[in-house]
Amino acid sequence: MVNITRNPTREVRIGSVSIGNGHRIAVQSMTATKTSDIDATVALVHLLEQAGADVVRIAVDSKKDAEALAEIRKQTAANLSVDLQENYRLVSQVAPHVDKVRYNPGHLYHHEKDKPWQEKVELIAATARDHDCAIRVGVNCGSVDPAQKEKFDPADSITPMLESAWDHCRYLDSIQFERFCVSLKDSDPAKVVEVNQRFADRRPDIPLHLGVTEAGLPPEGVIKTRIAFEQLIGRGIGDTVRVSLTVPNSEKGQEIQAGREILQDIHEGRVRSVVSLNENGINIISCPSCSRVENEAFVELAQNVKQMTAYAAEHAITIAVMGCRVNGPGETDDADLGLWCGPNYVNLKKGTTALGAFGYDEILVRLKQELDLLIADSTG
Numbered sequence: 001m002v003n004i005t006r007n008p009t010r011e012v013r014i015g016s017v018s019i020g021n022g023h024r025i026a027v028q029s030m031t032a033t034k035t036s037d038i039d040a041t042v043a044l045v046h047l048l049e050q051a052g053a054d055v056v057r058i059a060v061d062s063k064k065d066a067e068a069l070a071e072i073r074k075q076t077a078a079n080l081s082v083d084l085q086e087n088y089r090l091v092s093q094v095a096p097h098v099d100k101v102r103y104n105p106g107h108l109y110h111h112e113k114d115k116p117w118q119e120k121v122e123l124i125a126a127t128a129r130d131h132d133c134a135i136r137v138g139v140n141c142g143s144v145d146p147a148q149k150e151k152f153d154p155a156d157s158i159t160p161m162l163e164s165a166w167d168h169c170r171y172l173d174s175i176q177f178e179r180f181c182v183s184l185k186d187s188d189p190a191k192v193v194e195v196n197q198r199f200a201d202r203r204p205d206i207p208l209h210l211g212v213t214e215a216g217l218p219p220e221g222v223i224k225t226r227i228a229f230e231q232l233i234g235r236g237i238g239d240t241v242r243v244s245l246t247v248p249n250s251e252k253g254q255e256i257q258a259g260r261e262i263l264q265d266i267h268e269g270r271v272r273s274v275v276s277l278n279e280n281g282i283n284i285i286s287c288p289s290c291s292r293v294e295n296e297a298f299v300e301l302a303q304n305v306k307q308m309t310a311y312a313a314e315h316a317i318t319i320a321v322m323g324c325r326v327n328g329p330g331e332t333d334d335a336d337l338g339l340w341c342g343p344n345y346v347n348l349k350k351g352t353t354a355l356g357a358f359g360y361d362e363i364l365v366r367l368k369q370e371l372d373l374l375i376a377d378s379t380g
């Protein structure tokens, strides 16, 4: 066993599991069913639990989802976490049924724009306290607090994430709410390493939830995540992890398996030499899907994009494939070509320029045309 000195993080209890303060690193996953489909969601929670998930996260977007959650809670003893998404006020409806709530500082602006974020966080924290819940402050590269973003160079995506996370930690500390962890996620493993390292340098006491967003299909998605986790966990950073993979619901247990394998390998010293990922080759990123996926053809589309683009393996081009219109447009901004799914159409863009919406049966041909043009530009 490798002797890793972990950061001296605070202990945070999430239902029957505790993270931080030297506790075993917890592995979590998320349901990707429609939360209002109670039977399908409960079945997936059970599947993840059987795969060994310490915590299972569920997305709640609406009152209907929140009502379904109350029923889901009755049918499982799993440690449940909920993503509050844009509507932070749903916290009062969901907190009684879960063990942790996650809010994204960048999403607190979407409702009641004139209300200071501190008031919103105060409500979330007070409700979490009343219902014995932990909190995760989940900062994401694709949805950073706009007030932080405008203070920094647009090319610097990391500092606004950090400033946002530090502000929220300071605020939660100031209202004596200590039962929280933080996540700082990006789809680029190198950025995940840098942002978490810098966060932990300043706040080694706050437990970190590690993950690479939109890591994509296995096996590449597992490799990207492994690269980031090796660098961070090897330095004692990280108290809970999620491996986000684009796989059908029936195979979601792979996220837990992959997480446990990576952790075990790190602790037994079986690490790969860490290199920048695929800087000279094609990079396909795809979201792990969640209840917001608008068409189940998304997973197959991601697989087809990977197959179709294999001929461009030698070109340093990033293609992002996302499952919904809510996060898709923002999360694809940094890709050379971005696709995000609607119910009947797939939207395509090149850099930040929209190229239109295409049927599921047309999109691959259109994508190939754009890819060929990019290759011609880079070699011509």
Ligand code: SF4
Binding pocket: 287, 288, 289, 290, 291, 292, 293, 294, 322, 323, 324, 325, 326, 327, 328, 331
């Ligand atoms: S891009 Fe949309 S579907 Fe994919 S994980 Fe994010 S919110 Fe869910």
